[in-house]
Each structure stands twice: as C-alpha cells, then as structure tokens.
Amino acid sequence: MGRIVLDKVTKKFGHVEVIQPLDLTIEEGEFVVFVGPSGCGKSTLLRLIAGLEDVTSGEIYIDESKATELPPAQRKLAMVFQSYALYPHMSVRKNIAFPLKMAKMSQVEIDRRVNAAADVLSLTDYLDRRPAQLSGGQRQRVAIGRAIVREPSAFLFDEPLSNLDAALRVGMRLEISELHARLKTTMIYVTHDQVEAMTMADKIVVLQGGVIEQVGSPLELYRNPCNRFVAGFIGSPKMNFIEGDEAANYGAHTIGIRPEHIVVSESNGDWTGVISVSEHLGSDTFFHVHGTGLAETITVRADGEVAFKHGDTIHLSPRVEMIHKFDAKGLRV
Amino acid sequence: MARAVTFNRKTGNTILAWSIGLLIFFPILWTILTSFKTEGQAIADPPLFLMFDWTLENYAIVQERSDYLRFLTNSIIIAGGSTLLGIVVAVPAAWSMAFVPSKRTKDILLWMLSTKMLPAVGVLYPIYLIFIELGLLDTKIGLVVVLMLINLPIIVWMLYTYFREIPSEILEAARMDGASLRSEILYVLTPMAIPGIASTILLNFILAWNEAFWTLNLTAAKAAPLTAFIASYSSPEGLFYAKLSAASTMAIAPILILGWFSQKQLVRGLTFGAVK
Amino acid sequence: MMAPAVMLLLGWMLVPLIMTLYFSFKKYLPLRGGDLGWVGFDNYVRFVSSSSFWPSVSTTLIIVGGVLAITLILGTLLALLLDQPMWGQGMVRILVIAPFFVMPTVSALVWKNMFMDANYGLLSYLWEFFGAEPVQWMSQASLISIITIVSWQWLPFATLILLTAIQSLDHEQLEASEMDGATTLKRFWYIILPHLSRAITVVLLIQTIFLLSIFAEIFVTTAGAFGSKTLTYLIFQRVLESQNVGLGSAGGVYAIILANIVAIFLMRIVGQNLDK
Numbered sequence A: 001m002g003r004i005v006l007d008k009v010t011k012k013f014g015h016v017e018v019i020q021p022l023d024l025t026i027e028e029g030e031f032v033v034f035v036g037p038s039g040c041g042k043s044t045l046l047r048l049i050a051g052l053e054d055v056t057s058g059e060i061y062i063d064e065s066k067a068t069e070l071p072p073a074q075r076k077l078a079m080v081f082q083s084y085a086l087y088p089h090m091s092v093r094k095n096i097a098f099p100l101k102m103a104k105m106s107q108v109e110i111d112r113r114v115n116a117a118a119d120v121l122s123l124t125d126y127l128d129r130r131p132a133q134l135s136g137g138q139r140q141r142v143a144i145g146r147a148i149v150r151e152p153s154a155f156l157f158d159e160p161l162s163n164l165d166a167a168l169r170v171g172m173r174l175e176i177s178e179l180h181a182r183l184k185t186t187m188i189y190v191t192h193d194q195v196e197a198m199t200m201a202d203k204i205v206v207l208q209g210g211v212i213e214q215v216g217s218p219l220e221l222y223r224n225p226c227n228r229f230v231a232g233f234i235g236s237p238k239m240n241f242i243e244g245d246e247a248a249n250y251g252a253h254t255i256g257i258r259p260e261h262i263v264v265s266e267s268n269g270d271w272t273g274v275i276s277v278s279e280h281l282g283s284d285t286f287f288h289v290h291g292t293g294l295a296e297t298i299t300v301r302a303d304g305e306v307a308f309k310h311g312d313t314i315h316l317s318p319r320v321e322m323i324h325k326f327d328a329k330g331l332r333v
Numbered sequence B: 001m002a003r004a005v006t007f008n009r010k011t012g013n014t015i016l017a018w019s020i021g022l023l024i025f026f027p028i029l030w031t032i033l034t035s036f037k038t039e040g041q042a043i044a045d046p047p048l049f050l051m052f053d054w055t056l057e058n059y060a061i062v063q064e065r066s067d068y069l070r071f072l073t074n075s076i077i078i079a080g081g082s083t084l085l086g087i088v089v090a091v092p093a094a095w096s097m098a099f100v101p102s103k104r105t106k107d108i109l110l111w112m113l114s115t116k117m118l119p120a121v122g123v124l125y126p127i128y129l130i131f132i133e134l135g136l137l138d139t140k141i142g143l144v145v146v147l148m149l150i151n152l153p154i155i156v157w158m159l160y161t162y163f164r165e166i167p168s169e170i171l172e173a174a175r176m177d178g179a180s181l182r183s184e185i186l187y188v189l190t191p192m193a194i195p196g197i198a199s200t201i202l203l204n205f206i207l208a209w210n211e212a213f214w215t216l217n218l219t220a221a222k223a224a225p226l227t228a229f230i231a232s233y234s235s236p237e238g239l240f241y242a243k244l245s246a247a248s249t250m251a252i253a254p255i256l257i258l259g260w261f262s263q264k265q266l267v268r269g270l271t272f273g274a275v276k
Numbered sequence C: 001m002m003a004p005a006v007m008l009l010l011g012w013m014l015v016p017l018i019m020t021l022y023f024s025f026k027k028y029l030p031l032r033g034g035d036l037g038w039v040g041f042d043n044y045v046r047f048v049s050s051s052s053f054w055p056s057v058s059t060t061l062i063i064v065g066g067v068l069a070i071t072l073i074l075g076t077l078l079a080l081l082l083d084q085p086m087w088g089q090g091m092v093r094i095l096v097i098a099p100f101f102v103m104p105t106v107s108a109l110v111w112k113n114m115f116m117d118a119n120y121g122l123l124s125y126l127w128e129f130f131g132a133e134p135v136q137w138m139s140q141a142s143l144i145s146i147i148t149i150v151s152w153q154w155l156p157f158a159t160l161i162l163l164t165a166i167q168s169l170d171h172e173q174l175e176a177s178e179m180d181g182a183t184t185l186k187r188f189w190y191i192i193l194p195h196l197s198r199a200i201t202v203v204l205l206i207q208t209i210f211l212l213s214i215f216a217e218i219f220v221t222t223a224g225a226f227g228s229k230t231l232t233y234l235i236f237q238r239v240l241e242s243q244n245v246g247l248g249s250a251g252g253v254y255a256i257i258l259a260n261i262v263a264i265f266l267m268r269i270v271g272q273n274l275d276k
C-alpha cells in the first residue's frame, strides 16, 4: 500500500505553469523528500497529490488506481501542515479523533486508536488540553498523531519542522525517521532544509521552477549530481564552481569541487589565496578564501584543529577524482 | 516588562477617566432618574438628583397610553428577523469570499459597502410605491426585508473579516481528514467562527433596533416598532418630561441590558471587525 | 455562493434607482393630478435653483464634517486616556460606549427637551447658575445642537475603534522610541498616529456612511427649521411634505451623485487599507 505514480502532471495558476509536465514514481514504503528553492513548486506538487489542488492535466495513481479526480478525503492520504492546522476549539483527544469520527468509526475503536497514538507520541498527559496550551513540538506531535490514527497509505508533510527551534527540529527529525522505520508507510516530505533531506530520505526529488532536476538517493545526488543546479543545491556548504582556464585544464566549461574535497596546506598546493573569514565549528573549520583568481570565494573544509586565521595565506589542492565537470549548459560531462 | 506605574498617576487617570465616563453617560442616567419622578419634580428648580419621591406611575401611564408591549414585540421581531435573515444570506457569501477568493472579491465587497452609501431618501418614494403595490406597507415582513437589505453589506463585511482570520490550512486539514463540506462547516468553521458570528448578530440587531428612517416612513400603526413609539412623544403636551423619560427608558432598556451582558462580543462587533 | 447576496443587493440598488431616475424626468404630484407628463431636466434645474438647495448642501457638509472632526479628536484623546492604567477600566468603557445603544429618536428627544429646552432644560439651569442668559438652542444654535447630539451618539464608536487600535500597538516600538529619546508628543506624532491610520480610515468610512443620511435627529428636533435642513431632509420634504415626487426624485439623484463622489473617494482609501 502506498505506491504513488504521477503521469505527465501539470499545474497552472492562471497562465503561469507552476508545475511543468512531470513524471514521478514513489514506491511503497519509501521516504521521499522534495527539495528545492523557495517558490519552485514543492508545496503545489504535494497539494496536487493530496487533492487539495486540481491538476491541470495528467494523471495521479495511488495504489494502481486512478485518483486524479478523487476528493482529498478518499485518497487515504494524511497530511501534516507547516502551521500544524490543529482545530483550536477541540482538545488534543478530539483533534486526533476527528478523522476517525469523520470515518464514522465506533467510539471504542476511536478510543483505542487515539490512546495508542498518544502513547507512541508521548502525548498521553496532554490529551485533554487545547492546542493553545501546548508547546510547538507538542503541537507538531498532535498533528502527526492526527495523521497516523487513520492508518493512511501515505503521509504527506509540508515543511513540518520549519516553525520549531533548532534543537527541537533535530529531535523531531529523529522521531519522524523512527516513525517511518516502525510504520513502514510511504512518506512524502517537503523541505528546503537540505540536512533534513540528506538525513531522512530514501529518495530525494530536486525541483526547480516546476521541473524535476534529478531523483535519487541522497548519496547518489551527492556523488553524481546530474547538473550544476543539483550539485550546488545538495551539500553544505555549497560546492565551489570554477570557470575559465582552470576549468579548461580539465576539459570542461565549469568544474565543481566540494569544500570537503580540497586539501589545505601552509606551504604548497595548486591554488593560493588569503583567508577572509574562518569559521571554527569545533569539529570542522571552514575557510572562505579570496584572491585565488579562480572565483570570488573558495570555501574549504579543514579539520577542527587547524589554526589558520583571517589574513593568512594558504594553499589549496583539489582532490582530482572528486572534481565534477560541467558543460556550458551546466550539464554533467 | 512594563514599569511600575506610580500610584498618583494611576489615581489621576482613574479620576479623570471616571469623570469623563460619567459625563458621557450622564444623559442616559438623567433620563432613567427622571422617569421615576413626578412631572412636577422633573422640572424642579434647582434640579433634583436623587432626593425625590420615587414613583412608577409614569411607566404605567406610558404602557396604558401607547401600548408599549406591542411596539416592543414589533421591534424584537423586526430587528431579530432582519438580522437572522441577513446572516442566512451573508454566511455563504462571506464564506466564499474568504475561502474561495477571486480577483473580483475585493471589488464586490467594496461595491456592497458602497450600496450602504445610497441615500435612503433618494429612493424613498419608489420603495414606498413598491411597498404599496406589494401590500407591504406597515407590515413587519416588509421592514424585516428592508432592514435586512440595508444591513446586509455590513453583515457580509463583518463575517468576511472574521472568516478571514481562520487559516485556510485548517479547513484543508479537515478536508484531508475526510470531512464533507457539511461536516467542515458544521464541526470546524462554525465553532471557530462563533464568536465572530455572535458579534455580528449583536451589532446588527442593535443597528436594526435603532434604525429610524425606514421604520418611521414605512409604518403607520400595526407594524410600528419602538422608534415610532418614541417619535410620538416629540410634540410636547403640557408637562411630559417624566413620561418622555419613562418611554425613552423603556425603548433603550432592552438594548442596554443586552449590551451589558454581552460586552465582550459587542466591543468586538462594534469595531465592525475592521480593527483587531 | 455569493450569488444570493449579490442579487439581492443589486435588485435593492437598481430597481429603486431606475424608478427614481424615471420620476425625476416627470412632473409627478400624487395628490394633485398624479403623472403630468415628461418635463425633461426641469426638475433638476428647479431643484438646484431653489433657494434651499445650496444652504442644504453646506448644512450637510458642516454637520458631517463637524461630527467627524469632534469624534475623531475627542475619540483619540479619550482612547489615549482609556489605554492608561486605572481602576475600573472595564466599567468606564461601558459608560463611554452606552450612547451608541441609544436609538437616535430617543437621544434627539431627550437632548432637545431635557437638556436644550430654553425653560426647563438642564443646560439652561447650568447657564443660569453661572449667571449667563440661557440659549434658545434649537432656534439660535440649531447646527451646534444637532452636531452635539450626533457627536454624543458617535463618540463611543470612534473611541472604541481607536482604543482597540492603540491596544494593538506593539509596546516594544514605543519603548524603542523612548530609548531613542522621543518626547511624548513626538511619540504620539511619529508612532501612535501612523499606527492609528487604518483605524481612523475605518471611523471615517463608517461614520460618513451613517452621517450622510442622518434623519431622525433632525426629524424630531428642528424638523428642518432654523437652517438645519440637510440635503436628505430637503428631499424628504419635497417628496413627503409637498408631495412633489418629480422634484424630490431629481434631488434624490443629486444626493446619489454626491454620495457616490464621497464613496469613490472613501473606497480608494479603504481599498488600499484593506490589503494591509
């Protein structure tokens, strides 16, 4: 249960084609993450799958049957919204029970499922509170609880963690991953936080301007980005891009090298520059190097113990096997 | 954290605000007090404030002379009927404006409000003729319809502003949770909008209760509400201040009492939903 | 789902409007011969050239402008005061709002007789107490009287909206400006007043809508005498008192045009403010 297929789906708002003809298959039990810059159509795509927006053309299949025309309620999907969208006038218990009540389930069954969900999400002590009396993380868990009680064939998440502070975000990220591991239900997760994408996904879908740029596992995208956009989007800090003569030396229009694939040295290397900013994170150090003559700034990662500072001249050597080559159109060569 | 306010300053504020508040309230207070005086005491020089022989005779006279209860019933039916009818028409309109907005929504809303600016007197005669033609003159149903129409723009506007405060994601969540349009409106939208709807009902009830152009011009006897009841006291006849006060108190008391008990909704409603 | 509301209002607007236009081109005297045929623009010319026309326009503008100015200025001051810490704030607020609940016929009658009567009015006692000659309010100062009465009715509304808006002001903003060394007056001028602009627009809009058509306050006080005849009242007299429907309808068309000029102007402002 939970195989979703999009076949040449498009979406127009007025005359603007927000989603261009798009094919995508999401396998049963997969954790799929949609990433891309703001406004690229992630939410729209998710809402098309949910049925909250109508497709302009194309078909959507859920579990092998056509769902294009089905209203949201009949698609057996559950969604967790960015703003949680809890019903403010209902207690936590009623919020979680609402979809079951809509499905006209027996009260006994409703109670059993709500209690089970509350147990899983550590909400048992809060069942009689209103959403306004909960913290952000607890509200998030209620929203998830409301989604899991229905035992949907897939979960849809739209940036569920973006309203939480950094520490909670890490915690919830783990909880959602664990939930996926336990339920083994298909999950589609929208984010523009690429750490979330890399850590949670079985499969990442990179979108830009309503077009899928690449689909693959996190490591595949990291290792073999199919174009310059994906290369720049996946990985943090961003990949360095170098054009001109240096790129020509490698037989490419542009070469890309990730900060973690450059070796730093005090005395010798292929490139030379001056450190403008050094960021010491403890485990790692990032240097922003100017004046290499290759690009405005080259970012490099070094060990946490390396003790260069602002104004020092350093030498950089890329690990040649890690260099990505792109042609004039930005495609991988 | 706000700084501690000095005791003196707070005392000063309190005295000033209470003085102004009482000054503004004074005409109402004076009317209520006068209604318990005899006609002679009502015009005593110097004016009597509390030291007079309290009496209820004015109320008895007014009820006997003008059958207050009939006017009261008419007022309740007309104000209540027009408000409820207005809500029934306005809820779907406001719902679709707030949750299925189009490019024209704003224009339509402004146009609706602008019909409020149509001077009533400019169309008085045609309405008068139509009323005669339809046999609606001096009927409650006629006034219910007219007052509903003149308040409709305000009802739509208020409901729209309240509905718009409800995030559309919540309604989408309900749709995902399997709610039909009916359950969506019944279990999610309405409970969330109840405070707003209550404020709207209250304010429009008061506006309809106090409306004094159409109620004076389209009624004669049968359907006349309290506005007409009180207007009949406009031509003086001997000593009549105490009776006028009693009649006035009877005309405004229901609204004052209603306002007293529903302050919170009213204050919210009085801002026409336009200011948070 | 907007359709019912839109259709109703459209009908309510168009049908009488077209009838008014139709009558305005006729000589139509219901009690003296009825429909006496088409007269072209005669009624329009006669209405404007009547000696009461321009005075009625200026009376209308003076009343509306006067009430707006008074309620906005006093309302702002009162709102600033009520925002201060004090004891019994809720109670003072009720006292201040109360006049809004009083129906216009009642407040006009009470003010006219019990306060502004030259012999027995409370204001006369007050004047005499200070050794001054009592004023014949309704005849000598009719406009001031009417503006006073109407301002008393609408001050609560202005105060309440402005108070709500002031309370929504982010207090950190005020504190920041205090840190920047702004004086109380400067804080009012540069921070509070701009923050109030939306609320002031709402007050302007809603009050203008209601004030342009005030009727009962004049009907029961001066009945249009002593230079207190507004455009609304003039038309009312032409139609109902002199039973000249053609002439009154032409006046109605003028009133509609005047209202539309005001409406276009106001709707601009509101439309802009609606997006915020």
Ligand SMILES: Nc1ncnc2c1ncn2[C@@H]1O[C@H](COP(=O)(O)OP(=O)(O)OP(=O)(O)O)[C@@H](O)[C@H]1O
Binding pocket: A013, A018, A036, A037, A038, A039, A040, A041, A042, A043, A044, A045, A192
């Ligand atoms: N209801 C709508 N009407 C018109 N245009 C819309 C509508 N909803 C979205 N859009 C447009 O569609 C594009 C994609 O929007 P979408 O919300 O899917 O972006 P997103 O990838 O989720 O961005 P973000 O990361 O900021 O949430 C945007 O350009 C947006 O302006």
Ligand SMILES: [Mg+2]
Binding pocket: A042, A043, A044
């Ligand atoms: Mg989005």
